[in-house]
Structure formats: structure tokens, C-alpha cells
Amino acid sequence: MINFVNKLKIEKRLRVSRLSQFLSVLIAIMAAFMIAAILISMAGANVPEAFSALFAGAFSSKKAFMETLVKATPLTLTGLAVALAFRGRVWNIGAEGQFFVGAMASYWISTNLTWLPTVWLFAANIVIAFLAAAAIGLIPGVLKAKLGVDETVVTIMMNYIIRYFLSFMLSGPWQDPRYEFQMSPEIPKVSYFPVLLSNTRLHAGFIIALLAALLVYLLLQKTPLGYEMRAVGFNPIAAKFKGINITKNIIIIMALSAGIAGLAGAGEMAGLHHRLRIDISTGYGYTGILIAVMAGLNPITVIPVAILFGALVNGATRMQVLTKVPVSVVYATEAIILLFVLAAQVLSEYRIRSIRDVE
Amino acid sequence: MLSDLLHITFVISILAGMFRIATPLLLAASGELVAERAGVMNMSIEGTMLMGAFAGFLAAAKTGSLLAGTIMAILAGGLWGLLFAFLACTLKVNQIIASLTSNLLSSGLTFYGYRVAFGEERATIPSIKIFEVVQIPYLSKIPFIGEVLFSQFLLSYVALLMVPIIGFFLYRTKYGLQIRSLGENPRAVDMRGVSVTRLQYFAVIFGGMMSGLGGSFLTLASAGLFLPDITAGRGWLAYVIVIAGNWAPGKILIAALAFAFLDSFQLHLQSLGVNFPYQILLALPYVFAILVMAGNRSRSAAPLSLAIPYRR
Numbered sequence: 117m118i119n120f121v122n123k124l125k126i127e128k129r130l131r132v133s134r135l136s137q138f139l140s141v142l143i144a145i146m147a148a149f150m151i152a153a154i155l156i157s158m159a160g161a162n163v164p165e166a167f168s169a170l171f172a173g174a175f176s177s178k179k180a181f182m183e184t185l186v187k188a189t190p191l192t193l194t195g196l197a198v199a200l201a202f203r204g205r206v207w208n209i210g211a212e213g214q215f216f217v218g219a220m221a222s223y224w225i226s227t228n229l230t231w232l233p234t235v236w237l238f239a240a241n242i243v244i245a246f247l248a249a250a251a252i253g254l255i256p257g258v259l260k261a262k263l264g265v266d267e268t269v270v271t272i273m274m275n276y277i278i279r280y281f282l283s284f285m286l287s288g289p290w291q292d293p294r295y296e297f298q299m300s301p302e303i304p305k306v307s308y309f310p311v312l313l314s315n316t317r318l319h320a321g322f323i324i325a326l327l328a329a330l331l332v333y334l335l336l337q338k339t340p341l342g343y344e345m346r347a348v349g350f351n352p353i354a355a356k357f358k359g360i361n362i363t364k365n366i367i368i369i370m371a372l373s374a375g376i377a378g379l380a381g382a383g384e385m386a387g388l389h390h391r392l393r394i395d396i397s398t399g400y401g402y403t404g405i406l407i408a409v410m411a412g413l414n415p416i417t418v419i420p421v422a423i424l425f426g427a428l429v430n431g432a433t434r435m436q437v438l439t440k441v442p443v444s445v446v447y448a449t450e451a452i453i454l455l456f457v458l459a460a461q462v463l464s465e466y467r468i469r470s471i472r473d474v475e
Numbered sequence: 476m477l478s479d480l481l482h483i484t485f486v487i488s489i490l491a492g493m494f495r496i497a498t499p500l501l502l503a504a505s506g507e508l509v510a511e512r513a514g515v516m517n518m519s520i521e522g523t524m525l526m527g528a529f530a531g532f533l534a535a536a537k538t539g540s541l542l543a544g545t546i547m548a549i550l551a552g553g554l555w556g557l558l559f560a561f562l563a564c565t566l567k568v569n570q571i572i573a574s575l576t577s578n579l580l581s582s583g584l585t586f587y588g589y590r591v592a593f594g595e596e597r598a599t600i601p602s603i604k605i606f607e608v609v610q611i612p613y614l615s616k617i618p619f620i621g622e623v624l625f626s627q628f629l630l631s632y633v634a635l636l637m638v639p640i641i642g643f644f645l646y647r648t649k650y651g652l653q654i655r656s657l658g659e660n661p662r663a664v665d666m667r668g669v670s671v672t673r674l675q676y677f678a679v680i681f682g683g684m685m686s687g688l689g690g691s692f693l694t695l696a697s698a699g700l701f702l703p704d705i706t707a708g709r710g711w712l713a714y715v716i717v718i719a720g721n722w723a724p725g726k727i728l729i730a731a732l733a734f735a736f737l738d739s740f741q742l743h744l745q746s747l748g749v750n751f752p753y754q755i756l757l758a759l760p761y762v763f764a765i766l767v768m769a770g771n772r773s774r775s776a777a778p779l780s781l782a783i784p785y786r787r
Contacts, residue, residue: 159591207571265768268518268571269715273761276708284754402582405575442590447583454576455562462566 128466140464141410144456152449161439173434174427180434182316186388188419188426189318190215190397192325193380194404195411195418200332201373203413204345205352206366210256210271211377212401213278214249218378219385220282221248223290223300223392226307226385234306241307241386242324242379249378250371252278257370261363267370275401286394298394309387321383325419328376332415341368377401398429399447406454425450483619489739490623494631495697497735499524499689501634503713504720504727505641506685510556511717512645513678514658515563516782518574520686521710522581523555527690529585532701533592535603535694544603544695545630545688552687555581556680564675567784578710586703602700606630628696630688635728637685642724654678658778661785671785686710708761715764721776730767737763 153163174184194211201208222245229240256274259265285291286298309320336342344365347355356362384396407425411417428446436443503520510517517523530551535544555577562573593601606628615625645651653674656664661671693709694701712734720727741756 155587209575259765259769263769266718269711269718269768270765272708272711273715273764276761277758280754280758284752287754288752399582402575402579406579409572409576442587442595444583444587444590448580448587449583451576451580451583455580458562458568458572458576459566462568 136464137461140460141457144460145453148449148453148456151452152445155445155448156439156441159441159445161441166435166439166441169435169438170428170431172431174431179316180430182313182318184423184427184430185322186317186319186426187430188423189322189325189387190380190384190400191403191407191425192419192422193321193328193383194377194400195407195422196325196328196332196404196415197373197375197377197380198404198408199411199413199415199418200336200376201369202408203336204365204369205348206257206260206369206373207268208253208256208271208370208373209268209405210253210274210374210401211380211404212397212399213271213275214252214374214377215381215384215397215401216278216282217252217374218245218249218381219392219396220285220381221245221378222382222385223303226303230304230306237307238309238320241309241382245378245382246375249381250375252378253371253374254367257367257374260370261366282392283394286392290392292391300392302391303386307386308390309383317388319383319387321379321387324379324383325422328379329415329419332376335372336415341365345369377404380404403447403450406450410454410457485743487619487622489736489743491626492739492742493732493736494624494627494635495735496738497731498628498631498634498696499692499709500713500716500734501728501731502630502637502689502692503686503710504716504731505634505637505724506682506689507713507717508682508720508722508724508727509641509645509654509685510679510682511722511781512658512778513654513675514661514778514780514783514785515560515675515679516570516574517556517559517563517679517682518571518714519555519559519577519581519710520682520713521706521708522574522578523552523559523683523686524690524693524706524710524713525578525585525704526551526555526581527687528694528705529581529588529690529701530687531691532603532694533588536593536601541603541606541695545691548687548691548695549684550687552690553680553684555687556683557676559683560676560679563784564672564679567786570782570784582704585701589701589703600700603695605699606696628692630692630696634689638724638728645724650674655778658780661780665785665787675785686713689713712760712764715767718775718777719767719771721771722778723776734760734763 153167156163156166173180175181194215197211197214198208222241225237225241225244229237232240252274256267256270259270260267283298286300290300292299292301312318312320312322336345344355344360347358347360348362348365352362380400381397385392389396403425407418407421411421428449429443432443432446435441503524507517507520527548531544531548534547535541559573559577562568562577563570608626609629609632611625615621617625645655653664653669657671657674664674665671690706693705698705716727716730716734719730738760741759744751745753745756
């Protein structure tokens with residue numbers, strides 16, 4: 117007689133469907149919010165009350181939602197910068213420093229080139245902020261491409277060096293003498309980025325961010341460089357034998373990635389704060405890493421993820437006012453979301469199947 | 476000014492400062508050495524040290540016991556090691572991405588935890604009474620050497636002692652041999668019936684505990700208070716030190732001392748009130764790290780299977 121026994125077996129799926137990927141991300145986000153609920157209750161707040169304040173702060177009115185987009189603007193750009201670099205297997209974690217370089221370049225333009233016609237001043241602001249940050253990106257790029265130096269370490273070290281440089285500029289040459297705080301005087305009004313909607317703070321940087329997402333998408337999908345990047349990402353050795361110049365690509369990718377992060381800095385300086393401050397970034401460069409990875413390194417997906425994270429930061433401000441839960445809870449929540457998304461991505465590659473075994 | 480620099484008490488102060496500053500770097504780097512020799516590239520040292528610094532401070536401030544703080548720091552570091560091992564060895568997530576996630580998680584959690592535990596920003600920053608310096612009997616009386624080497628915090632002696640201990644463990648014990656083989660050829664270890672995953676978990680958790688302990692030095696022996704991101708890149712410096720030390724315990728000690736000397740030197744230069752922007756001085760160790768990385772690539776003894784997840 118033959119006995120059939122049902123056994124559970126974990127095996128790798130041959131294909132992961134879009135739907136199961138989407139569902140796994142959704143479950144991951146919900147799980148992360150449950151952890152966030154525990155964190156919020158640790159602060160002694162009423163959890164439903166806190167969450168509703170968070171949601172209302174981010175979406176309840178047109179003004180609130182525009183403010184969410186304001187917060188999403190630098191995050192979209194740093195997210196794109198990281199996504200582009202990671203796509204090419206260039207581990208640029210220097211977006212934070214490159215952001216500061218863009219902001220500093222923008223400050224210099226905004227105060228020194230005010231004689232330009234407004235449109236040209238705006239253009240110069242964007243182009244030069246991009247180029248300055250891209251030039252800084254050449255340092256880790258060339259070190260990696262020519263000498264094989266680990267770019268993760270170089271970019272993170274440069275984050276500290278650039279921040280000290282900014283601190284130096286803001287406590288001396290560029291400091292507003294009326295304040296103790298490390299910040300510059302305001303830039304002239306002609307240098308402001310145009311505001312998109314009256315009575316909101318949403319500025320042209322948001323359009324730049326959307327355009328940048330589109331351009332990165334086209335770069336990856338429609339250009340030889342994009343094709344080569346995908347090839348290198350897929351199989352570096354085969355790509356090399358096909359005659360792809362990996363050295364050149366690493367340098368270009370690092371420079372482009374750094375330049376995009378620099379745009380984020382320019383937008384925050386000339387579009388939002390209208391002055392340089394030592395705290396002009398609340399870790400945008402690092403949050404960009406979370407956003408890029410969560411978006412699966414897809415430049416278009418970066419936009420909604422950045423808006424989600426922008427909503428968290430924006431809503432948390434209201435939550436802090438109403439329920440006394442510190443804003444910093446979102447920084448922890450963001451990382452927890454990514455943690456669960458990473459786990460979910462891996463787990464969705466597997467399935468549990470009941471198989472019949474002959475005993 | 477030059478006469479100030481060459482004055483004997485000043486030299487002693489710089490060198491004593493070097494051993495103090497080297498302590499957290501050395502603890503974290505020697506822990507990371509074990510993890511990397513086991514083939515796991517844990518770049519979340521920064522976040523792990525931060526967890527140790529925070530957990531240690533929290534426990535010490537709430538219980539009033541520095542010993543409790545130290546134990547909590549080790550446990551928090553071990554927990555962070557466990558988290559990384561789960562991501563890297565079980566889920567086989569890309570180790571760079573796993574590291575960055577873990578770093579950002581501890582940055583966010585400690586920032587929030589600090590606010591929840593100690594309230595909003597106040598005029599007086601919460602602080603604790605730090606460890607006292609341990610004068611080693613007789614040895615601390617030796618002129619010059621005694622003041623430099625034998626009048627340090629307990630943890631500094633521990634850090635120095637861990638170097639030969641880890642060296643002995645890696646090169647003279649069965650488990651050390653298994654860990655070293657793991658970094659070179661995990662398949663060979665697997666074929667002998669040793670669990671690759673279990674051994675890597677052990678190595679990474681041990682590395683995490685050492686980083687956590689190193690982090691606790693910052694709050695319990697150096698500062699006596701906690702600030703967001705108080706580690707300020709020291710975890711990354713520890714990562715560079717492992718590379719600069721070419722994955723060998725003795726050379727790692729030398730590399731850690733070199734970084735610490737530079738830091739101690741710039742701190743003392745600041746204290747002299749030299750007319751030089753202090754930010755440039757503060758940036759020196761990071762500039763040095765980049766130069767070390769650029770100059771160090773040729774004679775690499777990196778484990779062959781470093782950062783490659785093992786699949787059967």
C-alpha cells in the first residue's frame with residue numbers, strides 16, 4: 117500500500133508577480149506602523165489621537181498637502197540621487213554632503229550674481245549648484261574608478277568634512293553678524309525660486325524634482341549609458357568583456373548622482389529658507405537612501421515614496437504640537453518601514469507549498 | 476607656541492589623550508575584525524556604537540549604576556549585531572544596504588528615545604557621573620609612561636587587552652580557525668559539517684557587543700551625557716581602521732592609535748587657542764581616513780569571501 121503524506125515545503129518562486137510584491141510592501145508598511153504605535157505609546161500619548169493628528173497634519177487641507185509636497189521636494193531629489201548611483205552599483209552615501217555643496221553654491225550665486233536677469237539668475241542657480249555638487253562627486257568617483265577605493269567610506273567621510281566646512285563658513289565669512297546661530301543673512305528677493313501656488317511655500321524646486329525623476333528614468337531606459345549601467349548591474353564581468361568602460365561609467369554616475377543631490381540643496385536654500393543654515397538639512401541625504409531602496413531604485417517610484425516620507429515629517433509636526441510626541445519618531449519609523457520592506461522583498465520571493473510525498 | 480608644544484607635560488597629555496580616544500575605536504575595530512574574518516562586512520558599526528552609547532547612558536542615568544550602563548550597552552550592541560546577522564546571513568540582504576538601514580534605525584531610535592526618556596530640550600542637559608580613572612599601583616608612578624599608559628579608564632585597559640585575546644582566539648583556537656576559513660572559503664567549512672550561519676551569527680553578535688561597549692565609553696567615560704549622533708563617524712573610522720590594519724589585530728592597534736593621535740593632537744592644538752578655524756582641525760581625522768583608504772589598496776589581505784552571502 118502506498119501512503120501519501122502532506123508536507124510543507126519552502127521553495128523559491130520562479131517568478132515574483134507585481135501584485136505579490138505590492139502586497140508585501142503594503143503589509144510591511146502596516147507592520148512598521150504597528151511598531152510606530154508602540155513607540156508613540158511609550159511617549160505616553162494616545163495612539164489613535166496621535167495617528168489622526170499625523171494624518172491630518174499631512175493631508176487634511178490643501179495647504180497641509182502642499183506643505184507635504186514642500187517636504188517631499190528635497191527627499192525626491194536625494195532619493196533620485198541615491199537610486200541612480202545604486203542602480204550602477206556605485207554606493208554613493210554622500211548625498212548629505214553633496215546637498216550642502218549645492219546649497220553653498222546656490223548661496224554664492226544668489227548673493228553674487230544678482231545683476232543677472234531673473235530668469236538667467238534662476239537658471240544659473242540650478243546649473244551651477246548641480247555642477248558644484250557634481251564636481252565634489254568626482255572625488256569619490258575618480259578614487260573608486262581609478263584606484264578602487266571604497267566609495268562608501270570616502271563619501272561618508274566627505275559628509276563630515278563638508279559639514280565642518282559649512283560650519284566654518286557660517287561662523288565666519290558668511291555668518292549673519294546679528295545672530296549667534298550659524299546661519300547667513302537672507303539672500304536678495306530676486307534670487308528666490310518662484311513660488312508655485314500663492315499662500316503656500318511650494319516652490320519651483322518641486323517641478324525640478326519631478327523633471328529630474330523623468331530625466332533619470334529616460335537616462336536609465338533610453339540611453340546607451342543607462343543600458344550599460346543595467347548591464348553592469350546585471351553582470352559586471354560579462355559587461356567588461358562586452359567592452360563597456362566601467363571606469364568611465366563609475367565617474368559619470370557618481371558625478372550625476374552628486375549633482376542631483378546638489379539640486380536638493382539649492383532648492384532648500386533658494387526656494388524655502390532663503391538663507392544658509394547649519395541645520396538646513398535634517399538628514400535629507402540619509403533619508404534619500406531609505407527612499408531609493410524602498411522605491412526599488414526605480415526613479416518614478418521615488419516620487420510617491422518621497423511624498424509618503426514628506427507626509428510623515430509634515431504630519432509629525434502637527435502631532436508634536438497636539439500630542440507632545442517628539443517629531444523624531446518619524447526618523448525611527450522611516451527606518452523601520454525600510455527594514456520591513458527589505459524583509460518582505462526577500463520573503464515574497466519564497467512560497468510555502470504543500471506537497472505530497474510517497475512514504 | 477612651539478615651546479608649548481614640546482613641553483613635556485603637553486606631550487604626556489597628547490599621548491594619554493591618544494590612548495583614551497583610541498579606546499572606543501579599538502573596541503569597535505577589533506569586534507569588526509572578527510565579523511569580517513567570518514566573511515560578514517558589517518558597516519553598521521556607527522549605528523551599533525550609537526545604540527551602545529545611548530543604552531549605556533539611559534541605564535546609568537536611570538539606575539545610577541555605571542556597571543548597569545556598561546552591561547546594557549553590551550546587550551544593545553549584541554542585539555544590533557543579531558539584527559544585522561539576521562538581515563545579512565539569514566535574509567541575505569545586500570550587506571551595504573542592511574548596514575545603512577541599521578545605522579539609520581539606531582540614529583532615529585536613539586534620538587527619539589532620548590527625547591522620550593529625558594524630555595524636550597532644556598537649559599540643563601541631563602548628565603551622569605562618569606567612571607573614574609584607574610591608577611595601576613606602582614606602574615602609574617613610573618615617570619612619563621605611568622602617566623601616559625597606566626592612568627586610564629578601566630575600559631581603555633580592556634580595549635588594549637582585547638587585542639592579544641582576539642589575536643589568540645583567531646590564530647590559536649579551533650573556532651578562530653573556523654572563523655578565518657569562513658572568510659576565505661565558506662564552502663569548505665560547510666563541507667566539514669560546521670554550520671556557516673551559526674558561526675557567522677556568533678561573529679557578528681560578538682562584533683556588535685564590542686561596538687556597543689566601545690560606544691558606551693563615549694557616554695560613560697568621556698562625555699557623561701548623550702547627544703544625538705554622539706558617535707560622529709567613529710564607527711566609520713573603526714571600519715577604516717580594520718582596512719588600514721590589514722585585517723590583523725596588531726596592525727589594527729597601530730592604526731587605531733594613529734587615528735587617535737591625530738584627534739588628540741588637534742584637540743590639544745585647539746586648547747592652545749591657536750588662531751586657526753577649529754572646524755578644519757576637527758575634519759582632520761576624516762581627511763586622514765580618505766588618504767589612508769587611497770593609499771592602502773595595494774597590499775590588501777581582505778578575506779576572499781567578504782560581503783558575499785553564502786548560499787549552498
